[in-house]
Amino acid sequence: MPNVLTTDTQIAKLRHALSRGDDRIEIELLNYRKDGTSFINALLISAIRGEDGRLLYWLASQEDITLQHRAKELEASERRLLKEVDHRTLNALALVQSIVRLSRAEDVEHLSRSINGRVHALALTHRLLAERRWRSVSLTDLIDQLLAAHGGADRVVVDRQDAELVPQVVQPLGLVIHELISNARVHGALAADAGKIELKCIIENDALVIQWREPIPSGAHATLTEGFGMQIIHTVVEHQLGGARNFDVANDLLEVTIVVPRAIFGAG
Structure with missing residues (x-):
């Protein structure tokens, strides 16, 4: 009514x-x-x-005049939706620009594969947002969709406290999670059968805390902590999500902690 x-x-x-x-x-x-x-x-x-x-x-x-009122509300809702789509599209294009600028590879083939993977992750999150009419997306759905898009997802053990993510957070956070999974596939645990990855998401001190614990092969330390994937995570977390991140490697174990304030990722 x-x-x-x-x-x-x-x-x-x-x-x-x-x-x-x-x-x-x-x-x-x-x-x-x-x-x-x-x-x-x-x-x-x-x-x-x-x-x-x-x-x-x-x-x-x-x-x-009930129908007239409903028509007016529908028209106003449609205008808000179109405005949101326009805003999200501009943000997505800005993310694509950042991806191209930050992506590096030894040859064109690897560069193309690297960029395509990241753009695919953006397309996946874009589809999620569209399915929910550009309203909030649950963290659970975002993680499940990204894991399903990668091989070896059954080796990622997820312990999560669900949260509703506002639209402007979904694509940047989706890109961050994609980078963690992609790095594991190319350089880390998912590439070398080095064991299971633990992904934990909790709401703590009025912030969303994402903890990634990954056993890594010897010799992959520098690649995993200093590569361009981690540079993208650093840039997106600090500049687009207004959060903080920490990478730590000890005893062949990579631990990544990402903190996003509630004021950024959602309301209530």
Whole structure:
């Protein structure tokens, strides 16, 4: 039902207009049919006067304008949606620009594969947002979709506390998670059968904390902590998510901690 309620203020306004003897009174009220269903009633009351100007009687008419209200709300919702799509598209293009600028490889083939993987992750998150009409996306759905897009996802053990992510966070955070999975596939645990990866997501101290613990092959330390994938994570987390990140390698174990303030990732 459109947001029109019959309040004490409206009733008082109507009574005051009648007591003044206004010639024309227009007001919208929430009424109810005999079956109990509600409708928006456009009430028009006109004063009928005699030749001497005295009030003889009131003539009232009413019209059910519920559908008109719904059409207006639908139109307003569509405008908001188009504005959101336009805004998200511009953000996605900015992310693509950053991806191309930050991506590096020894040859064109590897560079193309690197960029395509990252753009594919953006396309996946874009589709998620579109399916939810550019409203919030759950962290669980985001992680599940990204893991499903990569081989070896069954070797990632996920322990998560779900959270609703506002639209502007979904694509940057999706890119961060993609980089972690992609690095593991190319250089880390998923490439060398080095064991299972632990991915933990919790809400702590009014922030979303993502913890990634990955057993890594000997000799892959520098690649995993200093490569371009980690540079992208650093840039996106700090500059687009307003958060913080920490990489640590000890005893052939990579630990990545990412903290995103609640004010950034969601409301409530």
